[in-house]
Amino acid sequence: MNKSQREVVATALEILDEGGLEAVSLRAIAERRGVRMNTVVWHVKSKGRLLELMADAIVAEAGLNDLPARWDHRAAELLARYRRALLAHHDGAAVVGGTYAPEPATLAIAETLMAALLEGGYHDQEAVWTCWNTLYFTLGLCREEQAISSAEPDRLTEAVTSGAFPALHRTLPHLLQPSFDDRFTYGLQRLLNLPATAPR
Incomplete structure (x- = not known):
């Protein structure tokens, strides 16, 4: 992962820990980071790709x-x-x-x-x-x-x-x-x- 992807994934994991899997969305990440949703999409492409990166970050721990x-x-x-x-x-x-x-x-x-x-x-x-x-x-x-x-x-x-x-x-x-x-x-x-x- 590049630095921007790591930051998006870190935010996604924060949202996950606070509200569970249902709370995780590209829009929620954008709102948390104070950016447009297109910016999040640029870095992780899709919700499916985001979940893959989140899964790997969890396993890495x-x-x-x-x-x-x-x-x-x-x-x-x-x-x-x-x-x-x-x-x-x-x-x-x-x-x-x-x-x-x-x-x-x-x-x-x-x-x-x-x-x-x-x-x-x-x-x-x-x-x-x-x-x-x-x-x-x-x-x-x-x-x-x-x-x-x-x-x-x-x-x-x-x-x-x-x-x-x-x-x-x-x-x-x-x-x-x-x-x-x-x-x-x-x-x-x-x-x-x-x-x-x-x-x-």
Whole structure:
């Protein structure tokens, strides 16, 4: 990104954090920056392109410095940073999950994760699919965490206790205690075959 694009994206992220994804628009950015909308369009071309640049800026916040040397700990730490970057912004997972952006930071995250998996002995196709699965799992869990409301447990209890869902009814106490940190750790352990002591 050039300097002007970075400034537009920074403003877009401010609006995102204040009002969520629905509040982000080229017009809102122009108003915030005190410029004409054509000026914003000149720098980012379209709302779709803006979202791609926003997604890459969010992903860039994960950072690649000082990752663990061991491949499995490196993969787990990288995905934990990716998750924190998504959760650091209102609707961050929705922005990133709603784009397909082969941008520098996004590619750097994928490259680092893929290299760790290959170092761990995954063959090429297995490394690709595991990379996808871990990133999609992280994105999906973050989208749920950012979207869930305080009313969800009551709605779930009411729906499940109707008698039509015996398996869900049996496991309801666990469904009602969604520790997203624990679910994330467990999911990575299963997807990467990590020991229970692997770092978050």
